[in-house]
Amino acid sequence: MCAKLISLICLVVFSSGLYAANPKALVPIHEWQTSNGVRVLWVSLSEQPIADIQVMFHAGSAEDAARFGLANLTANLLAEGTTTLSADTIAARFDTVSALYGAAASRDAAILSLRSLSQDNDLTPALNTLASIINEPSFPPKAVARLKNESVQAIASDEQSPDGMASRVFYKNLYGDHPYAHSTLGDKNTVQAIQRKDVENFYKRYYTASNAVLVIVGDVDEAKVHSIAERLVGSLPKGQKAATIPTPTPLTAPKDITVAFPTTQTSVRMGTIGIARGDPDFYALSVGNYILGGGSFVSHLYQNVREKQGLTYSINSAFIPMQGPGPFAIGFQTQNSTNTLALQTVNATLSDFIANGPSENELIAAKKNIIGSFPLALSGNANISSLVGLIAFYNLPLDYLDQYRSHIDAVTVASINTALATHLKGKPLVTVVVTQKDKAAHG
């Protein structure tokens, strides 16, 4: 009976419009919607007997409200028991067919991922287990208590690392009362205050069809892929879309924060609010940032701080585009005694780049790298799956991958300078310095 129902749904879906993939595309992506309106992207790759599934919800920590850590806790609790399966049974079912299941939350998304062998006797049980996790989690009270405890340990682990601490303090000070301000893990006290009812309500509110996207990549053929999509997410209630991410309030003055920490090495995070996904300056800033601090061994920051002075092991900068405006951040570490020198060098390098931009030769070299290395990102099912996941979740155009190189190629010195002027010039920075106490006292 069940099978009949599924095939019926299949027919409905076919007739309601399957958007065929462009066969000339680098990665031909098929797109359709399930009966309840969940967008599905499917890429057929038959070289490896593997299927990669990602179910993504607009249920990241930006939706935590005052209960910091709730989105992460909810995502991790899904596999801890359902109305029909215990946590032990779920684990055994995945392991028995060698399926790899994972759940994680970021600021924007909750992502459930499954990698399975693609032959039916492996894939079918794995998908049935995943369907139960998505549709009927039961959040057993004992598991809620244990996972809260584990979150608190994870936060402690973050806070005993100078880098982890620097990152937490950076986001807090950059975003203030914006939902991106707190760490996805939450804070110890907010996690401890979360109740089982909060988790249940969060699940009901955000794990809905209107907040979900599904990505299927690998050795799954057309005859099965529609029923798979229906089985996984076709029964989710329509629900209400998550609210759009508010615009963060820009800083009006620089913020210099020093955190006292028992360490022989200072960790620094500095930056400002950058761009959201889909920002028209994305490509110019990608190329610009490669030259400033993204290109691993050839960037200005790497050359000035590491190569010329030996002040750090790792230094880089990044724009992190998110649903709302994500940060632009620079991070590095240096021994406590060279902290001032390193900071001066970084500040001078950044100011110089904002003021003068890249040279024509630097632009050419950067574009060659970004364009030339693009095929690497498309090698292997796992890489393709994560890129298609990005396209699905952030609603990027389906020809995003095909157009990527020509967008990069269109970047000029002038467009980089314009983008730098818009997004970085004159912007007050948050600078977080995690360092030893006596050092901290002198600032």
Next chain:
Amino acid sequence: MFNLSLKPLRLSICCTLLLLSCSAFAQTTFQSKTLDNGLTIYVKEDHRAPVLITEVWYKIGSSYESTGDTGISHLLEHMMFKGTPKYGLGEFSRLIAENGGQENAFTYDDFTAYYQQLAADKLPLSFELEADRMRHLNLNSADFNKEIKVVREERRWRTDNNPLGKMVEQFLSQAYVALPYHNPTVGWPADLHNITVEDLRAWYQRWYAPNNAFVVVVGDVKANDVFSLAQKYFGPLKSMTLPAAKPQLELDNPGARRIQLSIPAQVPMLMIGYNVPTIISDKNSLDPYALDVLSNILAGGDSARLQQNLVRHQTLASSIDINYELYKRFSSLFVIEAVPQKGVNLAALEKAIRTQIKVLQQKPVSTAELEKVKRNVIANNVYQQDSIKSLAETVGTLTAVGSDWHEIDHYVEEVQKVTPQDVQRVAQRYLIPSQETVGVLTPLPWSATDSAQSSLNGGAYVR
């Protein structure tokens, strides 16, 4: 070593599994060629995407180093980016970047490797640059004086200010008694203040030669083209007389060891490790494979015993894992690493882990548990083929320690032979007090750590 009476049983399990796995089990085949100068090139064609990974591996790493010189192989790896007479400082990375490449290098106890990921038509560039720096590296004091500072920063970051890194370093220093694996690859702090550029020159001259290296290429290439290119670029390099490899053996009975580390930290940690063999230290033995099965029975997935019992049922551990490297030049360690649940006493966690080990020693594992592990091994073999990088690294590791690419499939076959009795036998033989090292990290109260500053500053290694 094998109980002959078990053979029929073993065979029947093997047959069932082969049947069940035949459609999934990936056969891994590399083609290889050895040049006259002793350099061997291993190639796997993978035409899914127009890209490749190329790696040059040297059989040199921290297990070849002596006290006083620890960290020298890793330091040399950093210096390998400092240019040659033909391609000056920064040219290597500039050329790779401009050609759309991604590159890096890594050093471990038994090897040092350099890799580039490139579009499929860029292999000649990699080979030209790698062949050049194999024998013609510039090693000058000015570059050295800056790079040694970078490496000290790397050590501060990985180890000195990372409680986990510090715990692991001190644990390994005790768990390996007679083997050089007790030295950290990054080097002891004092050595990072005493190694000279002359030491590095000597190290480079001694070990960087075609007959102490090999090349792994995986990607959208034709093996014969790769061999011709290798002949063109690496062929002219002369082979060298290498120091004779001296066998090293761990003690038979190293005795029970225990270290207690109290440092500023927030998360306690427990490590329990046992000195165990590898496929190299115990050639033709099933023990390493049985130990690997054992590690999966205990911690291979959420349904494994430690996850189910200690994490979910008894809520003693918030995370628990096992690390066993069966591919090393010498023998190895079987290490259980656990973080307690908040508020759980480390002694209670240790006791619970010991109970789990005792159960394994007293009672054979069920056929269902064993079958699950065997299936997972086959699946992982399939999953690994998806990433050309991970495949290249596995083949490189195998070759560097004295095995080769055949081991990828051989491993799957050997695991299928393991019986419940084998698992019980290796648990009884190796997971015993005389082979054991326990490491306990007890955090100093975080609020009191300001006053603990003096202890951090007082160490010999902080200048």
